[in-house]
Amino acid sequence: MASVRTDQKKRALVRHVPETFTRALAKYFGTGPTDVALARRQHQAYIDALEANGVRVHAIEADDRHPDCIFVEDQAVVIDGRMLLPMPGHPSRVAEQPPIADFLMAELDGVQTCTMGGEARMDGGDIIRLGDLFYVGKSSRTNELGINSLRSLLETSDMELRVIQIPENALHLTSITSTPTDEIILVPEGYLSPEDFGPLPEGCELIWIPSEEAYGCNTIGLPNGKVMVAKGYPTVHQALRERGLELIELDMSEIRAADGSLTCCSIFY
Numbered sequence: 001m002a003s004v005r006t007d008q009k010k011r012a013l014v015r016h017v018p019e020t021f022t023r024a025l026a027k028y029f030g031t032g033p034t035d036v037a038l039a040r041r042q043h044q045a046y047i048d049a050l051e052a053n054g055v056r057v058h059a060i061e062a063d064d065r066h067p068d069c070i071f072v073e074d075q076a077v078v079i080d081g082r083m084l085l086p087m088p089g090h091p092s093r094v095a096e097q098p099p100i101a102d103f104l105m106a107e108l109d110g111v112q113t114c115t116m117g118g119e120a121r122m123d124g125g126d127i128i129r130l131g132d133l134f135y136v137g138k139s140s141r142t143n144e145l146g147i148n149s150l151r152s153l154l155e156t157s158d159m160e161l162r163v164i165q166i167p168e169n170a171l172h173l174t175s176i177t178s179t180p181t182d183e184i185i186l187v188p189e190g191y192l193s194p195e196d197f198g199p200l201p202e203g204c205e206l207i208w209i210p211s212e213e214a215y216g217c218n219t220i221g222l223p224n225g226k227v228m229v230a231k232g233y234p235t236v237h238q239a240l241r242e243r244g245l246e247l248i249e250l251d252m253s254e255i256r257a258a259d260g261s262l263t264c265c266s267i268f269y
């Protein structure tokens with residue numbers, strides 16, 4: 001989940017890999033997973049990495065009726081004591097939400113919760129956060145009405161929201177960017193431009209990565225200063241190491257095959 005600051009990543013919700021994972025949607029980075037057992041091992045390594053680095057993880061059972069159910073990031077957006085339950089942008093993913101919503105409402109007792117009505121659509125994977133600056137992707141999954149719902153949620157806060165048009169060759173904003181710290185955004189060349197982001201707060205920077213490492217731009221910065229990264233993206237790794245960050249490398253091949261990245265597999269709350 002890309003809607004919390006790094007220091008807020010104390011607890012994470014994940015969902016196990018279903019038996020039907022080979023039927024997950026795949027159109028961008030992946031051509032579809034083929035090995036459920038390997039996906040489960042990679043997913044368990046992801047959970048282990050979170051736990052080994054101080055994050056308390058709660059895992060919801062998989063639901064074989066929903067091949068994409070591990071990608072919980074898309075189903076709820078938690079921002080500083082408020083929660084948006086978006087209407088997912090792909091019809092096949094709508095029914096994944098109830099157990100996630102139930103769990104988060106119970107955990108975040110009394111949380112102010114907003115839902116989406118009418119034609120509003122959004123996947124949580126279209127949101128990244130850099131301190132108090134939010135970016136939301138307008139994509140094949142997130143439309144203007146969905147973005148308006150997020151704007152309403154942020155209205156009474158000091159947070160700023162900027163909209164970025166996602167190119168047709170990418171699924172979500174988090175598919176191609178992330179904030180490994182509250183001062184850095186990793187971005188692939190050829191997908192987005194500096195103008196898409198506008199002026200950044202003082203001390204913040206965009207780090208440009210060659211387009212062939214676009215997938216590697218999705219990372220998870222943890223409160224202990226370490227960063228979870230996908231294995232096999234040397235430019236990303238070097239850029240982060242040069243900035244003094246310690247990396248936790250994870251093999252994401254089967255999750256990438258379903259167009260999923262590191263952030264997609266958790267909701268920090």
Ligand code: CIR
Nearest residue numbers: 025071125172258259260264
């Ligand atoms: C989908 O197409 O919805 C899934 N196969 C992948 C979702 C990845 N989620 C994300 O980027 N937040």
